Amino acid sequence: MPEPKSVLVIGAGLSGSVAARQLAEAGHRVTVIDERDHLAGNCHTARDPETGVMVHHYGPHIFHTGDRQVWEYVNRFAVMMPYRHQVKARVGDQVYALPINLHTINQFFGRAMDPAQARAFIAAQSRSTEPVSFEDQGLAFVGPALYAAFFRDYTRKQWGVDPARLPASILKRLPLRFTYDDNYFAHPYQAIPRDGYTAMVAAMLDHPGITVELNRAAETVTRAFDHQVYTGPLDRYFSHRLGRLGYRTLHFEHERVAAPWQGTAVMNYCDADVPHTRITEHMYFAPWEMARFTRSVVTFETSAQAGPGDIPYYPIRLLDDKTLLARYQALAQRTEGVTFLGRLGTYAYLDMDVAIRKALDASAHLIEAFARHARPDVFPDAA
Ligand code: UDP
Numbered sequence: 164m165p166e167p168k169s170v171l172v173i174g175a176g177l178s179g180s181v182a183a184r185q186l187a188e189a190g191h192r193v194t195v196i197d198e199r200d201h202l203a204g205n206c207h208t209a210r211d212p213e214t215g216v217m218v219h220h221y222g223p224h225i226f227h228t229g230d231r232q233v234w235e236y237v238n239r240f241a242v243m244m245p246y247r248h249q250v251k252a253r254v255g256d257q258v259y260a261l262p263i264n265l266h267t268i269n270q271f272f273g274r275a276m277d278p279a280q281a282r283a284f285i286a287a288q289s290r291s292t293e294p295v296s297f298e299d300q301g302l303a304f305v306g307p308a309l310y311a312a313f314f315r316d317y318t319r320k321q322w323g324v325d326p327a328r329l330p331a332s333i334l335k336r337l338p339l340r341f342t343y344d345d346n347y348f349a350h351p352y353q354a355i356p357r358d359g360y361t362a363m364v365a366a367m368l369d370h371p372g373i374t375v376e377l378n379r380a381a382e383t384v385t386r387a388f389d390h391q392v393y394t395g396p397l398d399r400y401f402s403h404r405l406g407r408l409g410y411r412t413l414h415f416e417h418e419r420v421a422a423p424w425q426g427t428a429v430m431n432y433c434d435a436d437v438p439h440t441r442i443t444e445h446m447y448f449a450p451w452e453m454a455r456f457t458r459s460v461v462t463f464e465t466s467a468q469a470g471p472g473d474i475p476y477y478p479i480r481l482l483d484d485k486t487l488l489a490r491y492q493a494l495a496q497r498t499e500g501v502t503f504l505g506r507l508g509t510y511a512y513l514d515m516d517v518a519i520r521k522a523l524d525a526s527a528h529l530i531e532a533f534a535r536h537a538r539p540d541v542f543p544d545a546a
Contacts, residue, residue: 165534167191173381174394176204177515178505178522180367181236182392185526187372191533194388195373198380201361202368204394205476206515208359214419214458216446217359221474222413222464223429223443224360227348228516234352236519241356241363244451248347252431254312261431262347263305263313264340271309278341285309285339300331304339316435321466321477322411328481333512350516355448390529390539394505396475397491405491408510409484410475414465422446422459439463478510495541502529503542 168191172179175197183193201207205221225248228234237243250261259267268274268281276284288306292299297318301310314334318326322333338349346353356363368375381395393400398408428447432439443462446453469475478484488510495503504525506513513521521544532539 165190168389168533170194170390170392171196171384171386171388172392172394173197174204174505174507175199175202175364175368175375175377176394176505177206177364177518178508179204179392179394180364181519181522182394182502182504182526182529183373184367184370185523186392186529187370189526189530191372191530193373194376195368196376196379196381196384198378200378202375202377203361203364205474206360206364208361210359211419211445211460214456214460216456216458216460217449218417218445218460218462219360219443219448220415221476222415222462223441223448224515225348225353225448226355226515227350227353228514229350229352230516230520231352233516233519233523236523237356237363240366241358243354244357244449246353246355246448246450248353248429249345249427250347250429250431251427252313252433253437254433258430259313260345261313262338262340262345263309264345265343266345268309268341271312282341285341294331297326297329297331297334299327300334301326304334313433317431317433317440319435320438320440322479323466323468324479324481330480357449357451389500390533391501392525392529393501393503394508396507397488397495397503397510400501400503400508401491401494405494406487407471408487408491409479409481410469410473411466411477411479412469412473413476414467416463418461418463420459420461422453422456424459424461439465475507478506478512480510480512484510492542498541499538501541502539504544509542509544 170186170191170193172183172195175195183195187193206224207220208217211218252259252261265281269276285306290302294300294303301314322329425444429441429443431441441464445460446456503509505518525543528543529539
């Protein structure tokens, strides 16, 4: 057994909690701190005391993965209930199914095409340049009419900039199907933890080698540790000394209403004249228990540029941000005794399963480096 290290993990979200668990299981002594008053970061869930509905406080989180090891990992800490995510979209006075599939295409164009006809129809209108921006990608993907209806204005609302300035990678997240399959995700494993994500993270942190302190900001820690795993915003670690990386923040307005209210978990609002991007009705994330609710909780979500006091959600990654990111990465490389991890620590748009995979890989790297008395990589999860 190698000499145990004392490790401070900053941030009790998925990345920090997985790293803490792995390090503790390897015999290290871990302290996890988070400045918020709850675990699980932005996947935090809690039951609304009045209605009993499990609310996703920072927006909808659906666990999906093709990574078997990650799937088995989450199943150690939560009872994962089967769930199939379907998203509806309001465009004008119509409701469509997302991701864009044969039903969406036929409804939108008032046709009854079969898969081969629809594929040829879309191919005839898609503009195929080498997709660099979100707009290029959208036009190549679905053609101008569907792009303008479903992607252009939603994306402007969500990201606050013209889609011609955004990277194509954002849209590459979404499939286009010439069948009636409207499953939002194509991964083989898709589920929601029965008792919520916060309970899942609490189970990860329930280990004799782990101490957790909530309401504790990193800046207030004076005790020395052998190593730090930092999952907060990369620019904040350096007191924003080179400037601020761009983030979108989200505003959530929660309301209690009669059940059912919108009749589905997520309704996107794609039109420019509606301020919110989507409305979430939380009870639909729990199909195994939703029949018992007579009242429902809905959340209106709007997106805005993150200012200094706001919670950062989505890294924007415009050209300026990428240049600044490279400078912060260079600064980080010259820093001793810290590992940067997760969505905020590495300034990346990560799904939950990818965050877990990267945290597992990073902690394996750390454990190995500790054993060899070697200097661990500052960004062990770099893609
Ligand atoms: N998107 C869009 N219209 C939609 C849904 C998504 O234009 O109705 C675009 C938008 O730019 C969004 C991206 O596709 O940021 C990825 O969508 P996803 O549903 O994966 O976003 P998330 O749930 O992570 O916010």
